[in-house]
Amino acid sequence: MFTAYELQRAAVRPLQITLYESSDRLGGKVRTMHFKSADVRYEAGAAEFYDYSHFGHDPLRELVEELGLPIRVLGGSAMVVDGAVISSTDDVRSCLGGHAEASLLAFDRLARDRMTPSEFYASGDDGHATAREPAAGFGATLETIDSALARRYVEHLIHSDLAAEPAQTNETYGLQNYLMNDPSYMRLYGIEGGNQRLMDELAARLACSVRTGCRVESIEAAPSGGFVLRHSPGADAAEDQHDLVVVALPHDQLCKVTFGGARLREAVDRHRSHHDHPAHYLRVSVLFDRPFWRESLSGSFWMLDRFGGCCMYDESSRDPSMTHGVLGWLLGGDAARELARATDDEIVHAVLGSLPGFLSAALAANHSATMEARVHRWIGAVSALPGGWTPMPLERRHCPDPVGHPGFFLAGDYLYDSTLNGVLDSAERVAEWIAADLAEGRLPRRQGEHHEGT
Numbered sequence: 071m072f073t074a075y076e077l078q079r080a081a082v083r084p085l086q087i088t089l090y091e092s093s094d095r096l097g098g099k100v101r102t103m104h105f106k107s108a109d110v111r112y113e114a115g116a117a118e119f120y121d122y123s124h125f126g127h128d129p130l131r132e133l134v135e136e137l138g139l140p141i142r143v144l145g146g147s148a149m150v151v152d153g154a155v156i157s158s159t160d161d162v163r164s165c166l167g168g169h170a171e172a173s174l175l176a177f178d179r180l181a182r183d184r185m186t187p188s189e190f191y192a193s194g195d196d197g198h199a200t201a202r203e204p205a206a207g208f209g210a211t212l213e214t215i216d217s218a219l220a221r222r223y224v225e226h227l228i229h230s231d232l233a234a235e236p237a238q239t240n241e242t243y244g245l246q247n248y249l250m251n252d253p254s255y256m257r258l259y260g261i262e263g264g265n266q267r268l269m270d271e272l273a274a275r276l277a278c279s280v281r282t283g284c285r286v287e288s289i290e291a292a293p294s295g296g297f298v299l300r301h302s303p304g305a306d307a308a309e310d311q312h313d314l315v316v317v318a319l320p321h322d323q324l325c326k327v328t329f330g331g332a333r334l335r336e337a338v339d340r341h342r343s344h345h346d347h348p349a350h351y352l353r354v355s356v357l358f359d360r361p362f363w364r365e366s367l368s369g370s371f372w373m374l375d376r377f378g379g380c381c382m383y384d385e386s387s388r389d390p391s392m393t394h395g396v397l398g399w400l401l402g403g404d405a406a407r408e409l410a411r412a413t414d415d416e417i418v419h420a421v422l423g424s425l426p427g428f429l430s431a432a433l434a435a436n437h438s439a440t441m442e443a444r445v446h447r448w449i450g451a452v453s454a455l456p457g458g459w460t461p462m463p464l465e466r467r468h469c470p471d472p473v474g475h476p477g478f479f480l481a482g483d484y485l486y487d488s489t490l491n492g493v494l495d496s497a498e499r500v501a502e503w504i505a506a507d508l509a510e511g512r513l514p515r516r517q518g519e520h521h522e523g524t
């Protein structure tokens with residue numbers, strides 16, 4: 071959707087664009103849902119948007135504004151450790167001791183020294199995969215924290231953002247996920263009325279043919295130029311031809327499409343194995359008749375030292391008029407993958423059992439009732455190491471065979487930073503290249519075709 075929208079904006083001539091979507095809705099992992107037992111919303115996928123506008127150009131924030139969508143600033147600074155709330159360095163000292171506090175401050179200095187806020191922002195220009203360091207895992211960086219309590223604190227703090235274990239990612243991405251907890255590096259917001267409104271507003275402005283319920287099965291170069299795309303079930307013909315193709319799939323979906331012709335297949339296989347670093351999420355949203363936790367915890371979210379470190383959202387804080395309470399658990403990494411194998415009931419039982427003692431007591435004291443719970447499994451759906459161990463040049467990331475298949479592009483968050491900002495950066499990059507090629511007359515065409523391009 072981002073690519074189609076950016077393309078229709080950037081192209082100097084009208085284009086015929088077709089968007090294929092296998093499910094019956096647009097928006098992918100940006101999904102706002104409603105409970106059945108009350109008309110209450112929750113986010114089933116992407117939780118929040120990352121705000122870089124305090125540095126300058128922030129394409130996602132600008133798009134949200136352009137679409138006229140009101141935002142709500144989100145924030146949280148607490149971490150629950152062994153049943154105690156830590157929200158300041160004083161709390162760290164009193165809960166974890168002076169050694170842990172000193173160790174944590176030393177790590178914090180190291181992280182800030184390795185990446186200033188403006189370096190953090192600039193890393194978005196060529197994807198957050200600007201890592202120049204050798205392929206050492208972030209686990210090695212964490213090992214330098216000499217207090218075990220402080221190390222565990224950092225691991226738990228960033229686990230749900232990484233959606234992976236420290237050894238599965240590199241130092242740059244690990245540090246970014248640590249530093250983004252500081253508002254001088256990054257801020258957070260949601261869209262009033264639900265994050266999916268972004269996709270709905272975008273869909274309403276797409277001047278292209280949108281085919282939902284249309285799964286792309288295979289793509290290969292056509293003998294006459296351009297590409298043949300086969301899809302199913304599809305209301306129309308099961309085979310279409312296009313001059314250019316942008317494959318905007320998450321990396322875990324690439325293996326489900328057949329890429330025809332040895333050269334294209336090999337190029338996509340290389341691309342896929344370079345980016346094959348699956349990370350996992352498990353999201354559980356529970357509806358209560360009231361927000362029983364508000365006397366003990368404020369903010370839109372806090373971290374909890376369970377499931378290897380998880381994020382708990384006060385989903386109901388997104389809507390101040392709501393009288394119900396919604397708690398969301400976002401589990402990441404190995405804990406998410408393992409618990410996702412259990413039934414929904416078992417998962418809900420496990421997350422409710424993870425409530426710290428003071429919240430279980432508040433739940434009982436308020437006679438709050440659990441009304442409904444929803445589980446969403448996102449296994450392998452994001453990348454633990456966007457850009458891969460050795461980042462490729464941007465052009466190669468988006469165009470895996472520039473000589474053999476110059477009209478074949480890929481776009482996705484796994485090429486940047488596993489976020490919506492990354493998808494938009496990637497989409498903009500591809501759209502600008504295509505628009506420039508079109509303006510310069512370099513657009514590959516099918517033989518005998520005289521239209522403006524599809």
Ligand SMILES: Cc1cc2nc3c(=O)[nH]c(=O)nc-3n(C[C@H](O)[C@H](O)[C@H](O)COP(=O)(O)OP(=O)(O)OC[C@H]3O[C@@H](n4cnc5c(N)ncnc54)[C@H](O)[C@@H]3O)c2cc1C
Binds near residue numbers: 115284352481
């Ligand atoms: C639980 C969770 C929390 C997250 N939280 C955040 C967050 O707070 N902030 C943030 O910025 N990002 C977050 N993300 C990441 C964010 O959701 C992704 O970066 C973003 O959705 C990726 O967009 P995409 O278009 O690349 O992929 P998707 O959103 O997955 O969209 C891909 C689309 O392709 C369709 N499709 C798949 N196969 C085919 C096929 N063969 N033919 C046609 N269509 C096909 C799918 O149905 C889907 O609609 C989160 C992700 C998860 C899972």
